Amino acid sequence: MKIRGAVLEEIGRAKPYADSAPITISEIELDPPGPGEILVRIEAAGLCHSDLSVVDGNRVRPVPMLLGHESAGIVEQLGEGVDDVNVGDRVVMCFLPRCEECANCAEDGRLPCTPGSAANNAGVLLGDRKLLHRQTEDGSEEIYHHLGVSGFATYAVVNRASAVPVGNDVPADIAAVLGCAVLTGGGAVLNAAAPRDGDSVMIVGLGGVGMAALLTAISLGKGDVIAVDALDSKLELAREWGATDAYTPQEVAEQGIKATHVVECAGHPRAFETAFKATAVGGRTVTVGLPAPTALSEISPLTITAEARTIIGSYLGSAVPARDIPKYAQMWRDGTLPVEKLISSRITLDEINGAMDQLAAGQAIRQVIVFDKEAVQ
Numbered sequence: 001m002k003i004r005g006a007v008l009e010e011i012g013r014a015k016p017y018a019d020s021a022p023i024t025i026s027e028i029e030l031d032p033p034g035p036g037e038i039l040v041r042i043e044a045a046g047l048c049h050s051d052l053s054v055v056d057g058n059r060v061r062p063v064p065m066l067l068g069h070e071s072a073g074i075v076e077q078l079g080e081g082v083d084d085v086n087v088g089d090r091v092v093m094c095f096l097p098r099c100e101e102c103a104n105c106a107e108d109g110r111l112p113c114t115p116g117s118a119a120n121n122a123g124v125l126l127g128d129r130k131l132l133h134r135q136t137e138d139g140s141e142e143i144y145h146h147l148g149v150s151g152f153a154t155y156a157v158v159n160r161a162s163a164v165p166v167g168n169d170v171p172a173d174i175a176a177v178l179g180c181a182v183l184t185g186g187g188a189v190l191n192a193a194a195p196r197d198g199d200s201v202m203i204v205g206l207g208g209v210g211m212a213a214l215l216t217a218i219s220l221g222k223g224d225v226i227a228v229d230a231l232d233s234k235l236e237l238a239r240e241w242g243a244t245d246a247y248t249p250q251e252v253a254e255q256g257i258k259a260t261h262v263v264e265c266a267g268h269p270r271a272f273e274t275a276f277k278a279t280a281v282g283g284r285t286v287t288v289g290l291p292a293p294t295a296l297s298e299i300s301p302l303t304i305t306a307e308a309r310t311i312i313g314s315y316l317g318s319a320v321p322a323r324d325i326p327k328y329a330q331m332w333r334d335g336t337l338p339v340e341k342l343i344s345s346r347i348t349l350d351e352i353n354g355a356m357d358q359l360a361a362g363q364a365i366r367q368v369i370v371f372d373k374e375a376v377q
């Protein structure tokens with residue numbers, strides 16, 4: 001079938017992207033779902049820094065690639081053997097499928113699925129499936145899949161393992177944001193940091209992921225929740241949303257602010273250093289950010305030993321998405337996790353290059369591309 005989608009043509013074009021336009025919006029061909037796959041009509045999709053990291057080359061992936069991994073939509077067609085989801089169900093896309101057969105999948109979300117990670121790195125769906133093409137002057141050209149989703153498009157075919165039914169009462173924009181920002185930030189707090197009563201939680205980096213972590217930590221009500229970002233506008237918002245205190249990284253260093261559980265959600269080696277230094281004796285530093293593979297941080301190993309510290313890496317919120325996404329949806333319904341706050345703007349697919357500039361400037365929380373106005377809040 002023909003779809004309309006946002007294809008990254010080249011990595012590393014100059015900013016502003018609104019001028020250099022590394023992403024083109026065009027007609028693409030999408031093959032029908034094969035065994036174990038589903039066709040989803042996309043209703044809404046959020047922009048995450050992990051999309052920008054492919055555009056700016058921080059995380060090199062094969063191009064041309066149809067971007068987008070934080071999406072939600074309606075199931076329109078089932079591939080052979082899919083019998084646990086119905087046509088008409090709203091699903092949240094998930095950016096790392098679980099094969100449920102590898103040793104890592106036996107680890108309850110702590111470790112990334114091995115074949116899922118390999119497929120993501122190769123820009124294909126699980127099982128080495130490539131379903132996106134377009135016509136060029138020389139014939140047909142293959143387009144790579146982004147994180148098993150490629151959700152910046154009117155339709156997507158994904159492996160059943162890349163989708164979690166969420167309940168059609170959850171608006172599509174909320175559902176989209178559950179798939180990456182909330183699953184990642186929320187899980188970094190609940191699954192990886194796991195604070196107990198009286199523990200303090202600090203979040204370093206207040207984008208969509210960090211703000212989701214902040215809202216989750218506030219919803220727990222265990223102890224102080226401290227917000228850290230380089231931008232005053234983000235600190236102001238964090239205070240408004242219920243953070244106990246909010247500081248710049250410089251203030252954290254100068255005033256010696258500490259917390260027992262510190263979650264880094266910035267994706268910068270300096271932010272990791274801030275998070276590490278701000279972790280109290282016996283505390284946990286959780287790192288979620290994805291800096292360039294060559295980026296290095298400086299930390300003192302002695303501190304880890306002498307202060308009995310733990311450093312935890314958390315990918316995908318250390319989550320089992322099929323278990324955790326329905327839990328966050330319920331917290332949203334109950335009013336304890338106000339996910340709608342994370343949506344800083346609603347945009348169209350055609351505005352995507354300029355939206356990447358906004359994201360690069362750290363101004364946005366979540367910019368959500370709306371495909372179906374009836375389906376969002």
Ligand SMILES: NC(=O)c1ccc[n+]([C@@H]2O[C@H](COP(=O)([O-])OP(=O)(O)OC[C@H]3O[C@@H](n4cnc5c(N)ncnc54)[C@H](O)[C@@H]3O)[C@@H](O)[C@H]2O)c1
Nearest residue numbers: 049050205206207208209230266267271289290315316362
């Ligand atoms: N681990 C995972 O599974 C996973 C999933 C999604 C995103 N990510 C990564 O998490 C990071 C955050 O994603 P996002 O979409 O929220 O990004 P974002 O760009 O929206 O937010 C990053 C925030 O960090 C702040 N920041 C930058 N440098 C800082 C510093 N030195 N100290 C304090 N704050 C600083 C920025 O001002 C901004 O508010 C990215 O690296 C992204 O690739 C990881």
Ligand SMILES: [Zn+2]
Nearest residue numbers: 048050070180
């Ligand atoms: Zn993401």
Ligand SMILES: [Zn+2]
Nearest residue numbers: 099102105113
């Ligand atoms: Zn697996």
